Amino acid sequence: MKFTKKSKVNVSIPTTSMPDIIFILLIFFMVATVIRQYSGLKVDLPTATKIQKVPGSKRHIVNIWADRNHQVVCDDINVKKLSNLRSIVYQKLVEDPQIQIALKIDKRNKMGFVNKIHQELRKASALKVHYFAVPGGEF
Amino acid sequence: MILGKRRKNRDVEIPSASLSDIVFLLLIFFLVTTSIDTEKGLDLVLPPPGNVEIKIPKKNLANMLVNAQGQVLLDGQEINIRDIARIIKQKIAENDKLVISLKTDAETDYQTYVKVLDQLKKAGAKKISLAEPEQ
Numbered sequence: 425m426k427f428t429k430k431s432k433v434n435v436s437i438p439t440t441s442m443p444d445i446i447f448i449l450l451i452f453f454m455v456a457t458v459i460r461q462y463s464g465l466k467v468d469l470p471t472a473t474k475i476q477k478v479p480g481s482k483r484h485i486v487n488i489w490a491d492r493n494h495q496v497v498c499d500d501i502n503v504k505k506l507s508n509l510r511s512i513v514y515q516k517l518v519e520d521p522q523i524q525i526a527l528k529i530d531k532r533n534k535m536g537f538v539n540k541i542h543q544e545l546r547k548a549s550a551l552k553v554h555y556f557a558v559p560g561g562e563f
Numbered sequence: 564m565i566l567g568k569r570r571k572n573r574d575v576e577i578p579s580a581s582l583s584d585i586v587f588l589l590l591i592f593f594l595v596t597t598s599i600d601t602e603k604g605l606d607l608v609l610p611p612p613g614n615v616e617i618k619i620p621k622k623n624l625a626n627m628l629v630n631a632q633g634q635v636l637l638d639g640q641e642i643n644i645r646d647i648a649r650i651i652k653q654k655i656a657e658n659d660k661l662v663i664s665l666k667t668d669a670e671t672d673y674q675t676y677v678k679v680l681d682q683l684k685k686a687g688a689k690k691i692s693l694a695e696p697e698q
Contacts, residue, residue: 443583451592469583470677474684475603526604529673536669538676539695546612554604557677 437465458482465489465497470531471560478554484522486513492530494537506540513548524552579698605680608649610693621692622631623660629679631650655688 446476467489478485488509489497496503499516504508525545529538545553627647628636635642642650655661663683667676683691 443586446586447620448668450586450593453590453597456668457593457597470674472605472677472681474681475605477603480608518588531672531674531677532672534669535667535673535676537669538673539669542609542693546609549612551609552606553609554606555680556604557675557681559603 441495459512462487462497462500463492464528465495467491467528467530468480468532469528469558471557472555473559474555475557475559476525478523478524482521484520484524485526486516486523488513488541490529490533490541492532494533496541503553506544509541509544511549513545513550516549517548524549524554525550526554526556530555565675570630590653605627605677607680607691607693612631619662621628623658624664625654625661625663629662629667629669629671629675629677633672633675635679644682647679648685651683651686651688655686660690662692663688664692664694 453465464487483558487499489495496506496509496511498509503512527541529541542553544553597697626630626636626638630636633644637650651661652662654685665679665683680691
């Protein structure tokens with residue numbers, strides 16, 4: 425019995441193209457990253473089923489948080505008086521006419537308060553709103 | 564003067580052996596800082612400012628009222644929140660110009676409002692008009 429036919433197969437993974445792969449990954453994450461992130465307020469979002477992603481880039485989204493204690497935060501600005509929200513949003517609209525409003529309102533709030541926010545947004549002519557919700561619900 | 568002798572062919576290449584390490588570090592930095600949001604929501608267009616009344620023929624209008632207890636009244640008939648999608652879908656199939664006027668009470672829960680809106684989206688309603696809550 426002779427086992428001379430044992431050929432040595434090279435089983436190393438080619439690593440020459442690895443930097444290219446890493447480069448592509450790097451470019452992807454660089455494009456996808458938005459450094460500016462606001463922590464906002466802690467809110468308990470309502471549940472819904474037919475939710476959809478906000479169209480367009482994240483750069484054109486203005487976040488408004490409203491918690492159950494009627495505290496309102498717009499991006500990084502703490503809105504002390506609700507009537508100031510109008511000018512803040514209007515300023516943002518002037519800077520970027522494409523903005524959309526992401527409303528993150530606590531589910532325990534009443535519609536009277538939500539409507540006050542609506543009125544402020546209407547006066548600022550920021551009409552495209554998104555009611556943020558989490559998937560779920562009994563339906 | 565022997566200036567010519569000093570001209571050497573020097574190698575002026577940037578060392579690229581550590582390039583992949585640098586890129587790796589950058590990659591890790593961006594990986595950590597990126598937060599791919601999975602947050603989603605229900606979209607709606609608010610009515611423009613001012614009290615501009617738009618006349619809608621009565622046959623194209625469906626009045627929907629939500630009270631503080633979360634009961635829904637559609638054209639004078641109390642309905643269950645779960646049935647909204649089915650009933651509105653039927654109504655839209657009969658009349659595709661249908662505008663749904665959604666009116667809430669000031670004491671209505673936001674969660675109830677989102678539920679109703681969710682049902683309207685489910686029914687494929689595009690024309691939703693928001694009426695001011697009763698104070």
